[in-house]
Amino acid sequence: MVASRGKNSNPARIPALGIRLLLLVLISIVLMYFDHRENHLDAARKAIGAAVYPIQLIVDAPVRLWAWLGESTTSRSDLQLEVGRLNAERLLTNARLQRLTALEAENARLRALLDARAKVRDEVRVAEIMAVDANPYEHNLIIDIGSRDGAYDGQAIVSADGVVGQVIRTGLMTSQAVLISDTDHALPVEINRNGLRTIAVGTGEIDRLDLPFLPNNADIRAGDLLVTSGLGGSFPAGYPVAVIDAVTRIPQEPFANVTAKPSAALDQVREVMLIWSAAPVIEEQEDE
Amino acid sequence: MSRDRASRRLPVIGTLLVGLMLTIMPLPDTIAPFRPDWLALLTIFWAMQLPRTWSVGSAWIVGLILDVSYGTLLGQHALALCVIVFITVRFHLLMRVFPLSQLSATVFAMLALYQFLLFWINGVASVAAPPVTYWAPVVTGTLVWPFLYMFLAGVRYRARAGG
DSSP states (O other): OHHHHTSSOOSOOOTTHHHHHHHHHHHHHHHHHHHHHSOTTHHHHHHHHHHHHHHHHHHHHHHHHHHHHHHHTOOHHHHHHHHHHHHHHHHHHHHHHHHHHHHHHHHHHHHHHTTOOOOOOOEEEEEEEESOOOOTTSOEEEESOOGGGTOOTTOEEEOSSSEEEEEEEEOSSOEEEEETTSTTOEEEEEETTTOOEEEEEEOSSTTOEEOTTOBTTOOOOTTOEEEEOOTTSSSOTTOEEEEEEEEEOOTTSSBOEEEEEESSOTTTOOEEEEEEOOSOTTHHHHHO | OHHHHHHHHHHHHHHHHHHHHHHHSOOOTTTGGGOOOHHHHHHHHHHHHOTTTSSHHHHHHHHHHHHHHHTOOTTHHHHHHHHHHHHHHHTHHHHHHSOHHHHHHHHHHHHHHHHHHHHHHHHHTTOOOOOGGGGHHHHHHHHHHHHHHHHHHHHHHHHHHHO
């Protein structure tokens, strides 16, 4: 009895502890090696991820409940106000949409004239961000759409205001996404005003992107809108990314210091859209 | 015997689940870097108390779960956790007679080692170097340790008395 409790037993060592440690360390190293090299371990990751899913749901539940309570206890006058506001907004958006339809038709016609391939509309689906957060050094999100719903690695994620990030790991029910502000993330963009192409790199700060590869004489100024260029393949072209914040030109340096502020409020979004882009995005190059 | 085993496992699994919840619970960005490594602390405690049931193997599995929820390399947290649990099990008799202050110092050293192993693996895998706040969980973990220790000792005592 005493021995089975592991207490008060003679200080004999736990049998084969060192060997077990050695074995586990070796297995870990092999695992890490394969995980780092290629994605051989996706299945294992998915299996463990599915086991963690209920816990994520439990952690997410209070936040959801709070939001639901907030919604269901809003006063009538507040609701009426909001309905009015939304109606006005819808009217405006609808008016803009009408113009868009005409523009789309015109665009298709012009593209036909130029013998270029027509742009295919992207399919989108709304995903909710789960209030789960783990790694403070990576700007990550967990969204509630997984491979079961057709999400795939590298899929673009946008919010109503602009690009948010992309999926990096798909689980069965959830996926992990990286934000464009993550230090490991770089995004091919172009300046909407003149089509100048460059790359926007995350800084690790949620409200700042860096554009490190612009020469001093580049035609760029504060207030310019950056949109995705569609090069690189992950992101469909034409989604707003960020607005140029500041351009500092230092004469002796080869590149200008350019920072931009993401259009989407990356730390405040609760709902995002996943984009299934049907057209291969390299078309821009082939067109020329 | 089986009842005894179950009563010994339940509190451990329960506290580990709560620890995992605390680990993935969202916190404001300003304090998120200071979140203690709950699961590291819990595995140290249980390895110290029940070294025959909760040893390197279970720590390794906990580490794998951490890896998946953090999105780090599969095996990274697993390796770091099973190393510190190995040390704990090796010295568990010594650690049990330590006064709390000395035990806290030991835990500090172990958390530092844990964080250093993770840091080192990140370096090998060429992940960008983290800011200074990366080391904050070592300090906050040591600070919460005495309270966690007393709480868990209570849990353990009660589970035993009840079982």
